[in-house]
Amino acid sequence: MANTGVSTESLGGEVKQSFSGKKFRVAFIGCGGISGTHIKALQKMPDVEIVAGCDIKAERLAWFTEETRCTNVFTKWDDMLKKVEIDGVSVCTPNGLHAPAAIAASNAGCHVLTEKPMAMTPKECQKMIDAAKKAKKKIVIGFQYRYHPNTQIIKRAVDEGILGDIKFVKCQALRRRGIPNWGVFGQKELQGGGPMIDIGVHVIEMAHYAMGAPRPIAASGNTWTYMGNKPSQVVSQWPGWDWKTYTVEDLAIGQIRFENGAIMQIEASFAGHIEKDIWDFTMVGDKGGARWETASIFTDRAGTMVNCSPAFVPSGDFNMMFFTKLRNWIDGCTKHTPLTAPGEAGLAVQKILDGVYRSADAGKEVKID
Numbered sequence: 001m002a003n004t005g006v007s008t009e010s011l012g013g014e015v016k017q018s019f020s021g022k023k024f025r026v027a028f029i030g031c032g033g034i035s036g037t038h039i040k041a042l043q044k045m046p047d048v049e050i051v052a053g054c055d056i057k058a059e060r061l062a063w064f065t066e067e068t069r070c071t072n073v074f075t076k077w078d079d080m081l082k083k084v085e086i087d088g089v090s091v092c093t094p095n096g097l098h099a100p101a102a103i104a105a106s107n108a109g110c111h112v113l114t115e116k117p118m119a120m121t122p123k124e125c126q127k128m129i130d131a132a133k134k135a136k137k138k139i140v141i142g143f144q145y146r147y148h149p150n151t152q153i154i155k156r157a158v159d160e161g162i163l164g165d166i167k168f169v170k171c172q173a174l175r176r177r178g179i180p181n182w183g184v185f186g187q188k189e190l191q192g193g194g195p196m197i198d199i200g201v202h203v204i205e206m207a208h209y210a211m212g213a214p215r216p217i218a219a220s221g222n223t224w225t226y227m228g229n230k231p232s233q234v235v236s237q238w239p240g241w242d243w244k245t246y247t248v249e250d251l252a253i254g255q256i257r258f259e260n261g262a263i264m265q266i267e268a269s270f271a272g273h274i275e276k277d278i279w280d281f282t283m284v285g286d287k288g289g290a291r292w293e294t295a296s297i298f299t300d301r302a303g304t305m306v307n308c309s310p311a312f313v314p315s316g317d318f319n320m321m322f323f324t325k326l327r328n329w330i331d332g333c334t335k336h337t338p339l340t341a342p343g344e345a346g347l348a349v350q351k352i353l354d355g356v357y358r359s360a361d362a363g364k365e366v367k368i369d
């Protein structure tokens with residue numbers, strides 16, 4: 001865990017924490033599903049106080065108050081930003097509102113963490129970065145998978161040169177039948193797209209980070225919708241999605257060319273006729289390779305091809321990843337420690353997503369600026 005500046009005392013497996021000083025005051029824009037995971041993580045931090053919440057739905061605000069005991073609730077973020085003293089805003093709205101909410105928070109002098117994807121387009125991301133810079137505040141993207149132990153294992157191997165120059169990365173975020181049946185995940189105008197921008201983004205962000213964040217220069221890809229926009233009687237994990245408003249893709253395949261010649265292939269689906277779901281990336285370099293799911297490194301040693309597996313991998317559960325990503329944001333804001341997923345990382349990933357979608361629309365390879 002990063003140095004939090006909080007004194008911790010281990011007591012028979014329990015960790016007792018104390019903090020004396022000014023707490024970091026966090027407010028939420030968007031109090032839906034994922035804000036609950038943020039709240040759970042923040043409640044474990046003695047140097048953090050949740051001070052306000054904003055949502056357009058009364059029932060979500062009632063839920064927020066129940067979870068946090070915080071009664072400072074608003075239906076308009078401008079009102080909240082005006083009336084409450086806030087250090088940092090966590091933006092947990094649908095994707096289409098990330099940019100306006102984050103920019104309003106920066107303009108109000110707050111640090112920002114915005115959930116993934118950073119926004120809908122690279123242009124919006126740039127505006128968010130500019131607003132934070134102008135306010136002299138931080139902006140961080142909720143890319144928790146780069147904190148996952150398996151990503152860290154591979155990143156360290158890349159940094160030590162064990163893989164050599166990375167030539168090829170394959171990213172897979174594939175669901176056989178997993179069209180979200182809540183929220184607005186099927187509505188392109190509010191989300192920007194389907195599985196590529198919603199779940200492909202996770203695997204792209206961790207792979208791009210692990211490979212050393214090369215600059216994307218071209219994209220080629222396609223998207224298809226064949227299932228989500230029709231009613232279905234097939235038994236599946238999330239049945240009954242809103243097929244009438246479904247305007248995003250079911251399957252997206254993309255290929256990215258980086259400035260250094262490396263290629264990233266991306267496969268993302270909400271619905272695809274595959275044997276089982278896949279959440280993984282594999283990486284091939286000129287000295288070694290790696291696989292995320294097993295945290296394995298493949299290389300040559302003493303005249304032998306070896307597959308190396310870690311003898312110990314720390315826990316990488318969802319709550320741990322969220323705790324670490326929020327801790328990194330808050331420490332970056334309060335102690336100026338390095339940010340693992342700054343706005344620039346969000347922009348680079350957005351250029352990859354946007355490139356695949358633009359190429360699908362154009363029917364040919366497109367340049368990425």
Ligand SMILES: NC(=O)c1ccc[n+]([C@@H]2O[C@H](COP(=O)([O-])OP(=O)(O)OC[C@H]3O[C@@H](n4cnc5c(N)ncnc54)[C@H](O)[C@@H]3O)[C@@H](O)[C@H]2O)c1
Pocket residue numbers: 029030031032033034035054055056057060075077092093094095097115116117142144182183184198
């Ligand atoms: N990092 C992750 O693993 C992860 C997981 C799930 C979702 N997310 C991201 O988090 C965001 C929210 O997803 P969710 O699953 O919580 O969706 P959700 O639909 O459950 O929550 C979104 C909330 O935003 C509220 N909202 C809509 N318009 C608003 C406005 N103008 N002002 C204030 N609130 C408004 C909605 O009423 C809703 O309560 C999305 O961008 C999604 O991609 C990230």
